[in-house]
Amino acid sequence: MSINILKENNVRNNRLNANALKKVKHISHISHNNENFYTYELIQSIAKFLLDRINIRPKIGIICGSGMGTIADSLTDRHIFPYETIPHFPVSTVPGHEGRLVFGCVNGIPIMCMQGRFHYYEGYPLWKCAMPIRVMKLVGVTHLLATNAAGGLNPDFEVGDIMIIKDHINLMGFAGNNPLLGVNEDRFGPRFPPMNKAYNKKLREAVHGAAKDLNMSSIVKEGVYSVIGGPNFETVAELNMLRICGVDAVGMSTVHEVITAHHCGMTVIAFSLITNKCVTNYDDHSEAKHSEVMEAAAERAPLIRSLVSKIVSYIDENHLICTDEIFSP
Numbered sequence: 001m002s003i004n005i006l007k008e009n010n011v012r013n014n015r016l017n018a019n020a021l022k023k024v025k026h027i028s029h030i031s032h033n034n035e036n037f038y039t040y041e042l043i044q045s046i047a048k049f050l051l052d053r054i055n056i057r058p059k060i061g062i063i064c065g066s067g068m069g070t071i072a073d074s075l076t077d078r079h080i081f082p083y084e085t086i087p088h089f090p091v092s093t094v095p096g097h098e099g100r101l102v103f104g105c106v107n108g109i110p111i112m113c114m115q116g117r118f119h120y121y122e123g124y125p126l127w128k129c130a131m132p133i134r135v136m137k138l139v140g141v142t143h144l145l146a147t148n149a150a151g152g153l154n155p156d157f158e159v160g161d162i163m164i165i166k167d168h169i170n171l172m173g174f175a176g177n178n179p180l181l182g183v184n185e186d187r188f189g190p191r192f193p194p195m196n197k198a199y200n201k202k203l204r205e206a207v208h209g210a211a212k213d214l215n216m217s218s219i220v221k222e223g224v225y226s227v228i229g230g231p232n233f234e235t236v237a238e239l240n241m242l243r244i245c246g247v248d249a250v251g252m253s254t255v256h257e258v259i260t261a262h263h264c265g266m267t268v269i270a271f272s273l274i275t276n277k278c279v280t281n282y283d284d285h286s287e288a289k290h291s292e293v294m295e296a297a298a299e300r301a302p303l304i305r306s307l308v309s310k311i312v313s314y315i316d317e318n319h320l321i322c323t324d325e326i327f328s329p
């Protein structure tokens, strides 16, 4: 890389960091402390704040992964709330995460979309990262479609593949870190929720069907996702350990959202875009980079939008909304 390109990259990175710092400057203290958990009533007040300002009543929630914000841009009849304008909301600090809630429609079907999610490595505790899922629940959302960018650990995966998540390994949970930490709020869900059916089977099959209709079957895989806290990418030894444990793709998000959504009875479908192949060999000199993650996401944006649109229509047409799977607080 030439000196000039390095200089330009530095200037760009400094600008991104300065913007992120500007966004968080009104927060006096970001830390992983577990004081001030959100109460049910506080989440209700956030839901009310939003519902008072929009006409639509979405049943489907979408979370855009890194670099996948164009899912939100493609909604019609949009009503946008930058996170800093919503009471009690954290703000996004990661490039590729716009940091706004976008209400709008996909094929005429009302959607609540997070154009940017919250990650543990940004300094927020997991219960705070997952708070918008509970807001979705109280707004009336019954189905969650979460997307993320992930490193491909399964050697059969290529950059640009889409992995439907069939299960996860919550590595952070192994260390006692969980979005459901704290006194349980029974109005959301039980103290000890089962997690063996977190990723809805019917919807997973539907995504395969949608991929076939879109001639994408060759790039749509299924597998196990694991979360590490980040922000550093993994070492070779860590990745080899995860592979032995049956992990197909590794990332830094999604699991806290899925646990929170499943806990409160939402039906969940999630997929990873494989944005880089994990380096599992000491002779391989390539390195994971966020810029590559963003590039891979931009490249696949049109296909991801088509897939999302098919999934949304499937949920709507098959009357999956309001089944008895849904928990009502």
Ligand SMILES: O=P(O)(O)O[C@@H]1C[C@H](O)[C@@H](CO)O1
Residues within 6 Å of the ligand: 064, 065, 066, 094, 117, 119, 147, 148, 149, 150, 230, 251, 252, 253, 254, 289, 290, 293
């Ligand atoms: O929000 P996601 O999980 O899509 O973002 C991934 C994980 C890190 O935040 C980032 C690394 O490039 O992409």
Ligand SMILES: Nc1nc2[nH]cnc2c(=O)[nH]1
Residues within 6 Å of the ligand: 149, 150, 151, 152, 228, 230, 232, 233, 234, 250, 251, 252, 275, 276, 278, 288, 293
């Ligand atoms: N942890 C992790 N997150 C990612 N997000 C995109 N690629 C990767 C990766 O290789 N590792």
